[in-house]
Amino acid sequence: MSWQLVNWFGSKQGLEQAREDIHEFLQKEFYLGVSGIEQPEQSSNRIPSKELFLNLNSLGSKNLEEMDIELLQFIHDELPPVVRDEVGIFPFFTNVLNTGFLVMTFVRNATHQDIMLNKLPLALVTSDGKVVARKSFEMLTMGGLQDMSASPCEFLFTWDDFLFMPEDDTQLFMVYDKERLDQYKMEEKLVEKHNGLTDEEEESYIQKVKDLFPIQDGQVELTAIDLVQVPDGGLKVIVAFMNGLDKRVEFTEVPVYIRDEIGRDVARMHFGLHSLYIKPKTQRVWGFYIPASSLEGKDLDLSKCKAYVPDARQDKDVKAQKLELHENNKGFIQ
Structure with missing residues (x-):
């Protein structure tokens, strides 16, 4: 040592x-x-x-x-x-x-x-x-x-x-x-501004989730479904939460990673959450903002980057699982 x-x-x-x-x-x-x-x-x-x-x-x-x-x-x-x-x-x-x-x-x-x-x-x-x-x-x-x-x-x-x-x-x-x-405090203000989704964005994404990611009974799944550029700089990762349990689930921490085309991590973020509840047998979407200063590398090609959720921390005894995105869903990010 x-x-x-x-x-x-x-x-x-x-x-x-x-x-x-x-x-x-x-x-x-x-x-x-x-x-x-x-x-x-x-x-x-x-x-x-x-x-x-x-x-x-x-x-x-x-x-x-x-x-x-x-x-x-x-x-x-x-x-x-x-x-x-x-x-x-x-x-x-x-x-x-x-x-x-x-x-x-x-x-x-x-x-x-x-x-x-x-x-x-x-x-x-x-x-x-x-x-x-x-x-x-x-x-x-x-x-x-x-x-x-x-x-x-x-x-x-x-x-x-x-x-x-x-x-x-x-x-x-x-x-x-x-x-x-x-600098971090300025970024926190941007995170507060850009985290989450507008009503219109949420409605659009939740329909995609219902069409492509049906709820699996007895399972709790998280999947990154989109990666978008934010006008103020930085990226927003859209994550879908699917709760196949018969009870409500609350998430307290969600890690979000981004990789480039050669598999190199260009961002590793951990988001602490308060009162992000997923009702039984329902789906929910949320946008996680990543400031530009948290990205490794310059001139990233978003079309070749992938976002993913390695695991997430839930409350009480609900076991977090590693989740996989359907490989053949073009236009979506894993």
Whole structure:
């Protein structure tokens, strides 16, 4: 595994030396602003680090030895207090690898609720604030942040993420990318504007779904049926929901992917939903907007692209299924 914290401390160092090393490598913690207060890093309302529990689920399948866990706990307990009711990201070590620049952090949730992060825009900057690298990290794969917990997490900036290569002795700091965050907020407004369908669009699409995708008893199916360009930029994927069960189904999350003609993913989006219900034995259609900035590549030929839904998260015990589109339906997207 890439942590290898034993190599950092050395096998014979005393605790005092280890503490000195920890505080030497610590960078500045930055906050995501979930509390709603301005400049949360200046708040004096803080919680000792030891009041948070160490959650190792964020490391996934990494093989952690007992020594690794002890060191992570030791480092965590040495961190300064965290701002109450905030989510903070505390870089505590960096390492230059063949594949890029690795930043080791603790993501600290000092709120009393679980929090799910989607995209996290981060940047590497020099001591004078010059941006060296940018990357938006997909956080859904690490699962939610449990309340009052600290999760060790790795952020790897590959060399392709660098805007330019700094001098070898340049010290880099990881920060919250506010510029990219502002861009995301603008995109959210576009998503709010373009998500869904007009009454006329819904009527047209639902008739196509009834004609081409009859409901299968006992099955819940999702299929991407169209991919259209939006005047403001970006694409809209039209997804059909078919509920063949005898009870209502609610969807809480729908992933939508787009592939080009060579099978390369040009967009991977996860849409959180509220109150998208499908009545028993009925069909429904919905439009999912994908901003242009979320598309990889330029001058995409939509006629050669395919949209698909790999799986979707439903409420309660309704099992999500992988769904296939009829291959011979020309003009439709799978």
